[in-house]
Amino acid sequence: MNQPQSGNSPIGHGVVLVEKGTILPEPIRLETDSTGSGWARVASDGNVHELEQKIDAAGWTFSYLAGAIRASAFGFDRQGRIHGALRRLFRTAKRQNCNCLEIDDIEMHSFLGVPYVSVSAHSRQISVSKA
Amino acid sequence: MTGTASQIEWAEQIRPRVNAEFDRVAKAFQAAASNQAEQDRADTNTIIAILEEKRVEVMQQNQAGYFIRDWRELNDQVRRMIALDSRYQAIKAGRKERCE
Numbered sequence: 344m345n346q347p348q349s350g351n352s353p354i355g356h357g358v359v360l361v362e363k364g365t366i367l368p369e370p371i372r373l374e375t376d377s378t379g380s381g382w383a384r385v386a387s388d389g390n391v392h393e394l395e396q397k398i399d400a401a402g403w404t405f406s407y408l409a410g411a412i413r414a415s416a417f418g419f420d421r422q423g424r425i426h427g428a429l430r431r432l433f434r435t436a437k438r439q440n441c442n443c444l445e446i447d448d449i450e451m452h453s454f455l456g457v458p459y460v461s462v463s464a465h466s467r468q469i470s471v472s473k474a
Numbered sequence: 475m476t477g478t479a480s481q482i483e484w485a486e487q488i489r490p491r492v493n494a495e496f497d498r499v500a501k502a503f504q505a506a507a508s509n510q511a512e513q514d515r516a517d518t519n520t521i522i523a524i525l526e527e528k529r530v531e532v533m534q535q536n537q538a539g540y541f542i543r544d545w546r547e548l549n550d551q552v553r554r555m556i557a558l559d560s561r562y563q564a565i566k567a568g569r570k571e572r573c574e
Contacts, residue, residue, distance in 0.1 A: 415550035417502035427498075431548055454553055455521055455565065456514065457506045461550065 354425060355449055359385045359394060362433070362442045365469060368401030378426045382433050382444070391445060398469060406468040408439055411447060417459040425449060428462040441466035477538030485538035492545045496529040499552045513572070517565045521556060528555045 354360075360382045361373055371394070373383040387394050398405045412435045416427030429444075436444050447463040475482050500522055507518040532555075535541065545551065556562050 412547075413549055414547075415553070417499050417553075419502070419505055435547060454557075455503075455506075455518065455562075455569075456510070457502045457518075459502075459550070459553065 354384065354429070354446060356446060357391045358446045359387075359391055359467070360429070360433075360444045360446070361385060361469065362437070365442045366471075367469065368398060368403045370397050370401060371469075378429055380426065380430050380433055382429070402472055404468075404470055404472045405443070406441075406470070407445075408441060408466040408468075411463045411465055412436070412439075413461060413463045415459055415461045417454075417457055419458060421451075421458075421460075424458065424460040425462065428460050432462060432464050436464075436466040439466045441468045443467035443469050475536050475538050481538035481542060485541040488541040488545050489533070491548060492532060492541065493529070495548050495552055496525060496532075500525055514569075517569065520561060520565060524556050524559050524561055525552065528552065528559075 361367070361384075363373070363376060363381050363383055367373070372386040374386045376383040385394060395405050412432055414428040414431035414435070416424045416431070418424045418427065432444055436442075443466070445465045445467050447465060450461045452459050452461060475485060477485065503518050503522050503525065507515045507522070510518060532545075
């Protein structure tokens, strides 16, 4: 089982977040849970395609659910807004029986002077191949 | 509430989350109002009043299917409800005029 690594770079397009406690193949590591949500981003120098290749090379599968999921959150604290929207997406991903979330986009908006964030993502599932 | 037993059970789980969502959005507007100039604060207070009207409309719904269909996933329903209100459209137009 792999241990979390520390890291605090911003969450954005292509970031993959994994539910803590998920068993991962050997080359994959998680950062510490900066959102306090029980999910942590994959520690990776590369992009999501390289992550897919690593998982595939380890003989695991990394499924991708069609259909984007979206969540929004209001608030003046930028990180708080993003984390609020992410928490909703984590719940949705779990309901879809998925243990990963790939972030597609994070957009900042303002509604009559009140900032809000809109986050879109895809649910993903990392698991040991049955073959 | 009307619906099948399982629908009602599900809707009863959704309802408090919907109410909390209205609370969160209202809180953001209240925070905004506290830092605004007079006219903008009046606009924001109108938005809060609209929000509270929408909350009453939603929470008065007694069909379990309504909550399951429209509120199962919390996204930006509250904002969209406000944005569709004609008073919001008027405030937005008024702000645009003041800026020009």
